[in-house]
Amino acid sequence: MKVLFPLLQVLLTSLVLSTIGSAAADDGDCSPAEGTCRVYNILGKPEEYTESTVPGVKLAVRRWTPDDVKSVVLFAHGGTYGAGFHSGYSDIMGKSFQEAGIAVISYDVAGSGYSDGLKDKNGNTLRNYFDSMDTLTNDFTKVLNDVRSQYPTKKVFAVGESFGCKILLAQIMKEQEQSKGSLADGYVFSGPVVQLLPEMLPPKPVIAVMSFIAKFFPMLTMPGTDFFSTFDLAFGDKAWAQTGRHDPFVIEAASIPPKLGMIISVLNSLKKLNDSLETIGVPFKIFVGENEGRVDVDAIKRLAKVAKSTDKDIEIVPGAYHQLFQDLPEVTQLVCRHIQEWILARS
Numbered sequence: 053m054k055v056l057f058p059l060l061q062v063l064l065t066s067l068v069l070s071t072i073g074s075a076a077a078d079d080g081d082c083s084p085a086e087g088t089c090r091v092y093n094i095l096g097k098p099e100e101y102t103e104s105t106v107p108g109v110k111l112a113v114r115r116w117t118p119d120d121v122k123s124v125v126l127f128a129h130g131g132t133y134g135a136g137f138h139s140g141y142s143d144i145m146g147k148s149f150q151e152a153g154i155a156v157i158s159y160d161v162a163g164s165g166y167s168d169g170l171k172d173k174n175g176n177t178l179r180n181y182f183d184s185m186d187t188l189t190n191d192f193t194k195v196l197n198d199v200r201s202q203y204p205t206k207k208v209f210a211v212g213e214s215f216g217c218k219i220l221l222a223q224i225m226k227e228q229e230q231s232k233g234s235l236a237d238g239y240v241f242s243g244p245v246v247q248l249l250p251e252m253l254p255p256k257p258v259i260a261v262m263s264f265i266a267k268f269f270p271m272l273t274m275p276g277t278d279f280f281s282t283f284d285l286a287f288g289d290k291a292w293a294q295t296g297r298h299d300p301f302v303i304e305a306a307s308i309p310p311k312l313g314m315i316i317s318v319l320n321s322l323k324k325l326n327d328s329l330e331t332i333g334v335p336f337k338i339f340v341g342e343n344e345g346r347v348d349v350d351a352i353k354r355l356a357k358v359a360k361s362t363d364k365d366i367e368i369v370p371g372a373y374h375q376l377f378q379d380l381p382e383v384t385q386l387v388c389r390h391i392q393e394w395i396l397a398r399s
């Protein structure tokens with residue numbers, strides 16, 4: 053074990069790094085307060101909360117509601133575990149959809165943003181942590197059902213970005229397995245995590261050993277990672293990178309080492325998805341930036357190709373990066389407009 057642990061920690065560190073960023077930034081020490089860097093406005097604490105499927109955990113909810121609702125979106129934010137993102141980054145997207153007559157509901161996933169975290173066995177709240185992918189998919193299904201009962205006559209679509217899409221894909225697989233599964237009327241994936249970049253994954257035998265250890269030590273923490281040297285290339289608009297760098301939630305997330313059980317749950321779920329991409333049968337559209345560098349684009353294209361869905365599409369967005377809702381204004385507006393068109397054509 054003594055030899056094994058350092059080895060695992062090196063591998064896990066590179067694995068975790070791969071999920072949170074890609075290129076070096078040299079301008080991270082400016083100050084928004086002194087006006088030396090441009091930042092976007094992130095929304096603060098919301099007023100509305102809903103119950104998670106985990107007892108006692110409340111999830112922060114945001115809404116963008118038009119006067120005349122033509123269709124409804126439940127949004128799954130990305131950058132969740134390790135990156136500190138939350139639904140407060142979605143205002144530009146939310147407002148754009150609201151103007152197009154589409155209501156948007158979003159919530160911070162458990163342990164991130166303004167939502168409660170799960171508790172450890174001593175009752176301490178765990179930030180940027182989940183015990184299993186099931187918790188995340190169950191919460192999504194729960195909120196989806198809530199939204200359906202709030203809008204019984206409207207179609208309800210799921211829109212995800214990055215790791216939020218991984219939650220949606222796992223949710224689809226789980227609900228498809230049940231005879232009366234709760235599925236959205238269509239799914240939009242923006243820069244989806246279908247697979248991590250292959251070069252960032254530990255070799256398969258190492259993953260097998262990690263899985264074994266995780267059964268006994270799920271709360272084993274991995275060392276902290278050099279988070280901010282790799283943050284900026286997710287963003288086509290550098291002001292968004294600066295916004296993240298100065299966000300207390302992002303700084304907090306960077307300081308919390310991930311737990312082995314959580315990482316293994318994600319890896320197992322990614323493997324299961326990879327082995328059964330063809331079973332995805334829901335209507336969907338994928339958007340991926342031409343300059344996508346943080347997720348496996350080949351796996352995204354494979355999803356578009358092999359899924360058994362009869363209503364599926366993929367659009368490569370020229371000049372765009374990973375976070376399509378935090379790209380240059382013209383890129384984000386184009387992506388929003390194309391998603392709205394896809395949704396309204398099916399509403």
Ligand SMILES: *[C@@H]1O[C@H](CO)[C@@H](O)[C@H](O)[C@H]1NC(C)=O
Pocket residue numbers: 247323326327
């Ligand atoms: C995913 O599936 C593809 C095609 O079956 C395979 O080539 C690839 O090695 C798999 N990737 C992982 C990480 O299992």
